[in-house]
Amino acid sequence: xxxxxxxAAAGLAILFYGSPSSEKSRALVGMPEFITWVFINDVLxxxxxxxxxxxxxRFRPRKEAxxxx
Amino acid sequence: MILLxxxxxxxxxxxxxxxxxxxxxxxxxxxxxxxxxxxxxxxxLPYPWRIGDDRSAPGFQDQQGTPNDLQEIRSWSQDLERFPxxxxxxxxxxxxxSAALRQVYLANDAVSEEQYPTSLLLVFGAYYSLLIALIFAxxxxxxxxxxxxxxxxxxxxACPWQRSMEQTYAKRKxxxxxxxxxxxxxxxxxxxxTLLAPLVxxxxxxx
Numbered sequence: 001x002x003x004x005x006x007x008a009a010a011g012l013a014i015l016f017y018g019s020p021s022s023e024k025s026r027a028l029v030g031m032p033e034f035i036t037w038v039f040i041n042d043v044l045x046x047x048x049x050x051x052x053x054x055x056x057x058r059f060r061p062r063k064e065a066x067x068x069x
Numbered sequence: 070m071i072l073l074x075x076x077x078x079x080x081x082x083x084x085x086x087x088x089x090x091x092x093x094x095x096x097x098x099x100x101x102x103x104x105x106x107x108x109x110x111x112x113x114l115p116y117p118w119r120i121g122d123d124r125s126a127p128g129f130q131d132q133q134g135t136p137n138d139l140q141e142i143r144s145w146s147q148d149l150e151r152f153p154x155x156x157x158x159x160x161x162x163x164x165x166x167s168a169a170l171r172q173v174y175l176a177n178d179a180v181s182e183e184q185y186p187t188s189l190l191l192v193f194g195a196y197y198s199l200l201i202a203l204i205f206a207x208x209x210x211x212x213x214x215x216x217x218x219x220x221x222x223x224x225x226x227a228c229p230w231q232r233s234m235e236q237t238y239a240k241r242k243x244x245x246x247x248x249x250x251x252x253x254x255x256x257x258x259x260x261x262x263t264l265l266a267p268l269v270x271x272x273x274x275x276x
Contacts, residue, residue: 011104014100014103014104015100015104017095017096017100021095022093024093025093025094028092028093028094028173029094031173031177033169033172033173033176034173036169036172037166037170037172037173040162040165040166041104041166043162044159044162044163044166047158047159047162048159051159
């Protein structure tokens with residue numbers, strides 16, 4: 001959960017770094033198309049830490065077991 | 070590294086082909102590129118990397134066939150077959166994100182419909198469908214060959230004229246069922262859905 005929040009925060013930080021500082025960029029950031037794009041990417045940023053943690057937790061002990069065999 | 074290059078290839082060639090005008094967003098050149106690279110590389114890429122990594126584990130090639138090995142290899146291959154589902158979801162969201170980015174460019178007149186037609190997204194989806202197919206093929210062939218090797222090692226076929234043939238055949242069938250060597254119809258359906266996911270995502274964007 002914490003990883004997921006951190007991932008989402010990192011995504012938002014990248015997307016909104018340095019913006020919106022001008023009138024045009026403020027208008028862009030308020031557009032529904034931009035919000036949709038940000039939302040989908042942020043969902044991905046939140047999901048990936050979970051996916052990586054799952055891969056690590058499920059496969060790591062198995063690899064060690066195979067190496068011991 | 071080859072897979073990473075294959076994943077990033079469409080992004081690298083898209084910009085010079087489509088020729089976007091600048092968006093009124095700070096760091097507009099680097100932001101979409103960073104975002105798309107991160108969502109691409111962190112999503113589906115660790116999966117084939119893990120398969121390759123597990124295959125290279127020294128003990129994997131010569132399992133002894135103890136009950137523990139059988140259980141391990143069975144659950145390991147079940148996990149491998151489960152992960153394409155996650156890969157599929159990530160890939161579908163990535164195609165949605167690409168379609169959303171196209172809408173942002175169109176709404177800001179940074180690109181015209183002629184320069185960036187929906188068919189390009191379809192090509193994009195088809196390309197990633199092909200890559201998923203390659204990952205999926207690896208996912209199925211590696212555990213299947215490991216299980217077959219194990220099965221042949223433990224219960225090799227007896228000659229048809231030997232009395233033990235019938236007994237061996239029954240035992241092999243039981244072990245085949247336990248190791249799930251036969252692909253179930255639902256697995257085939259799941260495979261088809263996984264392969265078509267990026268294409269379906271293009272034709273049904275989330276808005």
